[in-house]
Structure formats: C-alpha cells, structure tokens
Amino acid sequence: GQQVMQIPQYQHVQEGEDFTTYCNSSTTLSNIQWYKQRPGGHPVFLIQLVKSGEVKKQKRLTFQFGEAKKNSSLHITATQTTDVGTYFCAHYAGGTSYGKLTFGQGTILTVHP
Amino acid sequence: DTAVSQTPKYLVTQMGNDKSIKCEQNLGHDTMYWYKQDSKKFLKIMFSYNNKELIINETVPNRFSPKSPDKAHLNLHINSLELGDSAVYFCASSQTPGIIYFGEGSWLTVV
Numbered sequence: 001g002q003q004v005m006q007i008p009q010y011q012h013v014q015e016g017e018d019f020t021t022y023c024n025s026s027t028t029l030s031n032i033q034w035y036k037q038r039p040g041g042h043p044v045f046l047i048q049l050v051k052s053g054e055v056k057k058q059k060r061l062t063f064q065f066g067e068a069k070k071n072s073s074l075h076i077t078a079t080q081t082t083d084v085g086t087y088f089c090a091h092y093a094g095g096t097s098y099g100k101l102t103f104g105q106g107t108i109l110t111v112h113p
Numbered sequence: 114d115t116a117v118s119q120t121p122k123y124l125v126t127q128m129g130n131d132k133s134i135k136c137e138q139n140l141g142h143d144t145m146y147w148y149k150q151d152s153k154k155f156l157k158i159m160f161s162y163n164n165k166e167l168i169i170n171e172t173v174p175n176r177f178s179p180k181s182p183d184k185a186h187l188n189l190h191i192n193s194l195e196l197g198d199s200a201v202y203f204c205a206s207s208q209t210p211g212i213i214y215f216g217e218g219s220w221l222t223v224v
Contacts, residue, residue, distance in 0.1 A: 031210075031211055033211045033212070037154075041217070041218075042203060042215040042216060042217050042218050043156065043203070043213075043215050044215070045212050045213065045214070048211050048212060086154050088156065090211070092210050092211035094210065099161075099210060100158055100161070100169055100171075101146075101158065101211060101213055102158070103155075103156040103157075105153075105154070105155055106154050106155070106156075108154065
C-alpha cells in the first residue's frame with residue numbers, strides 16, 4: 001500500500017509559537033486525512049483533502065494538499081496548550097468505506113506554557 | 114452517548130492467557146475496524162469488516178481472531194498472549210471513506 005511519511009517526529013514549541021507538520025509520499029495520493037490524538041486519548045478526525053492544491057482552515061489550523069498531491073501539511077498558528085497531542089496524516093486506499101486507511105508515523109507536539 | 118465503545122479499557126494479563134475485547138458502535142455504520150497502536154504511537158490496521166464480512170486481514174497472527182455477530186459489533190479474541198501483544202487496541206467504525214470514528218481504546222499489558 002501507499003506509504004505516507006511524516007516529519008518531524010517530535011516538536012516542542014513555546015505557547016504562542018507556530019507549528020507545522022508535513023506528510024510526504026513518493027506516489028500521488030488520491031486523498032489525505034488528518035487526525036489528532038490527545039495524550040491518553042483516541043485519534044479524532046480533523047479534515048479530509050482530496051483536491052490538488054486544496055487549502056482548508058479550521059480556526060487556527062490550516063491544512064494544505066500539494067499541487068502534485070504528493071504532500072500535505074498542517075499548520076497551527078499561535079499554539080495553545082490545548083493543541084498538545086499527536087497529529088497523524090493518513091491515506092485512504094479504496095473507493096468504499098471499508099478500504100484501508102494507512103497512517104503516517106505521527107508528529108508529537110508539546111506546547112510549553 | 115458514546116459512538117464507539119469498547120471494553121475493557123484496561124487489561125493486564127499473563128503470557129499464555131486468552132483474552133477478548135468487545136466493541137460496539139451506535140452510529141449505524143457498515144464498516145468496523147481493529148487498529149493496534151504500539152508504544153511509539155504507530156497506528157496499524159489489523160482487520161476491517163463490512164456488514165459482518167471480513168474485508169481486510171493485515172497479516173495478523175492467527176492468535177488474533179475477530180468476530181462480528183452483527184454490523185454494530187466487532188469483537189477481538191486473542192489466544193496465547195505474548196509480551197509483544199502489549200499495545201493499545203482501537204476499535205473504529207466508518208461510513209465515509211477515510212473518515213473513521215475511533216473508540217477510546219483498550220490498553221493491553223501482557224506480563
């Protein structure tokens with residue numbers, strides 16, 4: 001299956017600083033999903049990107065899908081302590097609901113107050 | 114109401130034992146999954162079911178046997194537990210491709 005690589009693995013920021021995590025693939029992706037997992041919690045769906053060059057925003061979070069559909073990014077502006085957690089990108093293979101969602105390794109974000 | 118619920122939340126057991134994790138979803142979804150998350154946070158799909166039918170079996174040892182009595186339930190039975198089985202097991206359900214709702218996880222520790 002198609003692999004997605006995430007960088008960085010860890011990111012420590014001071015509250016108020018910006019944060020970006022990147023998701024890369026060697027092949028063209030039909031879609032990218034982003035999930036957030038709080039410490040001790042479960043992954044929660046954030047966004048789905050399917051169009052080349054797509055940009056979506058959710059408050060302080062900005063999601064991008066690259067023009068070549070081989071990379072994606074999640075940018076958080078002015079981080080808050082509530083942003084701590086692990087952010088995963090994931091690629092879905094298959095056109096039905098029972099296809100395979102493959103996750104990247106995740107970026108663990110720590111925010112220092 | 115919890116959308117995807119799984120029990121137990123914590124499980125500590127000895128090597129060689131057999132254990133089960135139960136999962137139920139009240140979202141009316143057709144598809145359910147089991148994912149395993151290791152100590153490095155890596156999330157890996159184990160199984161997927163669609164309307165009680167096994168769709169994905171991702172090279173999981175035969176000691177792991179999922180069972181779906183109906184489309185709202187997907188249980189996971191593990192035989193002869195090994196130390197390496199220690200992980201968090203997430204049940205999940207989906208109706209839209211790529212959008213998955215996870216349960217709260219079952220923390221399994223094998224000693």
